[in-house]
Amino acid sequence: MHEMALCESLMAIIEGEAASGGFRQVHSVSLEVGLLAGVEKDALQFGFQVVTRGTVAEGAVLRILSATAQAHCPLCGWQKIVSQPIRLCPACASPLSLTGGRDLRIREMEVE
């Protein structure tokens, strides 16, 4: 639901970079989205199209890179890098703790 607001933050960063970096057009933006960031990728793509209209990033491609999280079982010590949020330890069925994967980070932009 808040993807539009996040896209506005993204656009503000892009415009700040454009002003300071002296580029006039953005061709692509690479955004790392953690699996626990609570962000819907389709909504992000839609919001990006809307907020970039009439800006330096109009028509730019939004590349969404998925970031993983670390799952760890406090009981039996099982651990794994996961790309899906899982709740229960596959080894002993107790609740897992998940760390990382909360970032929503612009990595790089292709500009001109």
Add this chain to the structure above:
Amino acid sequence: MCGVCGCGGADHGHGPEHKHEHEHEHGHGGDGRQDPVAAGMGHDHGGHLSRFAHAPGLSARRTVQVERDLFAQNQRYADGNRRSFEERRIFTLNVMSSPGSGKTTLLVQTLQALRGTEAVAVIEGDQQTDRDARRIAETGVPVRQINTGRGCHLDAHRVGHACADLPLAQDGTLFIENVGNLVCPAGFDLGEARRIVVLSVTEGEDKPLKYPDMFRAADLMILNKIDLLPYVTFDVEACCGYACSINPRLTTLLVSATHGDGMAEWLAWLANERAQWGRGRAAAGVTGG
């Protein structure tokens, strides 16, 4: 432009106490958009700009490294709020739930129970209207309403401004009632000391599984409206089990805000957490006030 929060007005000082006169126009209330100017203009550009400093007329396509976190702006405000609360020993709770779970009724009952014992203030978040703020104001407790407009959550920037506008006593307690929504508020730190999710028994016991982010981020789950249990199909044990499988450190309390069941336990939890938070502050060497 405000140099720290970048919110478009005159410089208004963001000291640790976050007390600033608000003479400039923000337009925060009306359209509910996150301040695009705030997100972009107040930031630290770090060292990467030097690459462009002497490249006039550069027009070839190139890749620039940005490495900027979209949540960083909110986090900066949240850290500022938290510092300000800790320095003034204000125990702050972020109360979240879906719409209609009984947050405001729970707060009204809580405020009445706490009346005379400690200084309390409330921030209310809703998309529109000041109806909740008026209900809180009837208890005599100072309250500020934030209308988020189209926004689906409170953010730390708005909360900081509401705090500047609210009489917050040292050693007091601040309740922030977030916008009714089990999704977005989970992603936005406001600077609170504890997070509470309220779930009512009319909503279905599988909500923790359907909206795990909210339950993962909470310290306490209040299962409200338990007086209605005879009339609804709701498996309390399954609900608590689901919630704890998402977040094993979650505490659960069964409450009926309208009938008073569980209120004593809730108030005891508050007192206990407050004491624990105070000890944590002391151990961390936070000074002030």
